[in-house]
Amino acid sequence: MINVQQGEQIPISSGKFTGLSAISDKQGIITAIATDQRGSLKKALATATGREVSAASLTEIKQSFVEVLGQYASSLLIDPEYGLPTIEQRPPHTGIFLAYERTGFDPKIKGRLPELLPEWSVHRLVERGANGIKILLYYDPDDSSAINEVKHSLIERVGAECRADDVPFFLEPVSYSDAIGNDNSVAFASVKPDKVKQSIQEFSQPHYGVDVLKVELPVDVRYIADFPANTTGEQAYKYADAIAHIQEASNLAKVPFIYLTASATAPIFAQTLTLIVEADTKFSGVLYGLDLWRDCIPVYAQGGSTALNDWLYQNTVPTLQEFNQIITQYATPWWEAYSLAKK
Secondary structure, eight states, rough: SSSSOOHHHHHHHEHHHHHHHHHSOOTTOOOEOOOOOOOOHHHHHHHTTSSSOOOHHHHHHHHIIIIIIIISSEEEOOOOTTOOOGGSSSSSOOOEEEEEESSSSOOTTTTTOBBBOOOOOHHHHHHHTTTTEEEEEEEEESSSSSHHHHHHHHHHHHHHHHEEEEEEEEEEEEETTTOOOOTTTTTHHHHHHHHHHHHHHHTTSSSGOEEEEEOSSSOOHHHHHTTTTTTTTTOBHHHHHHHHHHHHHHHHHHSSSEEETTOOHHHHHHHHHHHHHTOOOOOOOEEEOOGGTTTEEEEEEHHHHHHHHHIIIIIIIHHHHHHHHHHHHHHGGGGGGGOOOOO
């Protein structure tokens, strides 16, 4: 339960309740797999193959993710640009949430401004099978109000669309700092906890209509002192401080939240899970990202989907099973925060 005492659950509509039920497992825990990578996946495939990547190739590799990895997920995050044909291949128990934003951002325009896919609406995405809607939003609470008001109004707009179509809204705020410039640096790691906490606090407000936040860990585990993932010796926080940041961020959430694996490899996310478990946060699941199985891309480039499927079964499936066991043991069902509104 997220900041809601027993008996004080937030009432939600039947459509949102049904959508969240489809996206989670029978215990109310979300173990979702992101297959909505577009620009990043295209670049990785181009590097592996040494040639321009076709739309058909992007769909084919996503189809393997859906068919193989979808068996070990409560739901799949799919993009409508290349992923729609894969919906029919999903295992019957997996829910679907569809991305509504363009991938990436224009680096020539200050503020990493978001843009919706112009040919889509929430209504159209629901018609194509979405149990939930997802927006990724680059967000720096310290940006100018001119930039952030554009972002606030867009999220309000999407929230209103989701209310109109009675479908859950998943928001993924990703922190950054153009002032620092390198989101992987120790300098950014030092300011990341405050930025993540402010984002959670901002978008938990009810006027945005966000039903589930997909949040980053508020610390970069590569810069925790004396932590296995720290291979450089650079430090942004002590271990106890990292735990405190994770707990503080969790306590600011007024809606259920799930953690992103973000750019973590499988070994680093395994270490991250130890932090999450020790912090004892009220998270409701995880969204697994491409970096957990990025090594499969050269396999696909050389041997096609058959070789890729074999690789995923041998290398990724055991990892997902291990992670899922931990997550389902320690996560909190989303329905401890929400209840079906009475008519």
